[in-house]
Amino acid sequence: MPETIAAVLRAEGLLRADGPHAPATVRRRLSSWATLHHWKGVAGPFRSPALRSAIRLAVRATARPRTRKSEKAVTADVLERLLATCASDRLADARDAALLLVAFASGGRRRSEVAGLRVEQLIVEAPVPSDPADPKSSTLPCLSIRLGRTKTTGADADARVFLVGRPVAVLREWLSRADIVKGPVFRAIDQWGGLDDMALTPQSVNAILKRRIALAGLDPKAFSAHGLRAGYLTEAAQRGVSLPEAMQQSQHRSVQQAASYYNEAERRQGRAARLIV
Numbered sequence: 437m438p439e440t441i442a443a444v445l446r447a448e449g450l451l452r453a454d455g456p457h458a459p460a461t462v463r464r465r466l467s468s469w470a471t472l473h474h475w476k477g478v479a480g481p482f483r484s485p486a487l488r489s490a491i492r493l494a495v496r497a498t499a500r501p502r503t504r505k506s507e508k509a510v511t512a513d514v515l516e517r518l519l520a521t522c523a524s525d526r527l528a529d530a531r532d533a534a535l536l537l538v539a540f541a542s543g544g545r546r547r548s549e550v551a552g553l554r555v556e557q558l559i560v561e562a563p564v565p566s567d568p569a570d571p572k573s574s575t576l577p578c579l580s581i582r583l584g585r586t587k588t589t590g591a592d593a594d595a596r597v598f599l600v601g602r603p604v605a606v607l608r609e610w611l612s613r614a615d616i617v618k619g620p621v622f623r624a625i626d627q628w629g630g631l632d633d634m635a636l637t638p639q640s641v642n643a644i645l646k647r648r649i650a651l652a653g654l655d656p657k658a659f660s661a662h663g664l665r666a667g668y669l670t671e672a673a674q675r676g677v678s679l680p681e682a683m684q685q686s687q688h689r690s691v692q693q694a695a696s697y698y699n700e701a702e703r704r705q706g707r708a709a710r711l712i713v
Contacts, residue, residue: 459495506663509670521651528625532644534610535622537603543685544665547641553621557582576601597685669697
């Protein structure tokens with residue numbers, strides 16, 4: 437793009453990036469334009485072999501490394517710092533604590549899945565032993581979440597994930613205080629503490645996380661809502677949870693993608709990187 441045109445677009449607030457866009461950004465925007473053309477009944481060049489070839493060659497030629505959706509993962513220690521900012525009796529604090537715990541403990545749910553979660557998806561399960569090796573130990577509350585349609589599952593799939601213990605208690609406290617018995621689980625709250633009937637947007641979920649990150653004294657630019665998903669798998673790897681078991685909870689479709697978090701955790705703790713310390 438000529439610099440004169442880029443300068444005009446940037447001055448009007450229509451262009452925010454200083455350099456080339458990431459390949460994923462280009463693909464996403466082309467997909468949006470293709471959908472818009474389809475709705476309008478207009479044929480576009482978006483499926484042409486020439487365009488696809490150009491994108492593929494551009495991706496190969498770029499020196500821009502692929503980065504994670506969240507620079508840093510929200511692991512258990514980070515999560516505890518965020519929850520510490522939700523210690524007051526404000527309704528918004530109860531909601532945010534429940535949102536963070538549910539998103540993390542249910543396998544690192546995507547922000548769209550958290551925003552779209554409904555009471556009707558929550559199924560009360562029988563309490564489970566606090567010590568799986570001792571059936572006679574004290575019990576913990578348990579809920580299952582029917583996921584429905586997600587990025588990796590269809591609407592007719594009976595995919596379920598589980599919540600056990602503290603996340604269940606905090607979620608129930610939020611639902612009780614907000615008097616929510618049906619519909620969206622997580623909703624907007626105005627500045628006077630009034631509860632909206634509408635569900636949060638995925639963007640709001642990300643904003644809530646970043647606000648809690650800032651309150652915890654961390655850098656909001658280093659974290660996004662996807663950090664909860666990355667943090668769940670990273671934490672599972674560090675605690676010795678097997679990859680298949682963690683993937684049942686996270687519902688990752690790609691073993692290669694899920695395994696990357698395990699490989700990084702093992703490499704950081706291994707001997708190969710500690711030859712000179």
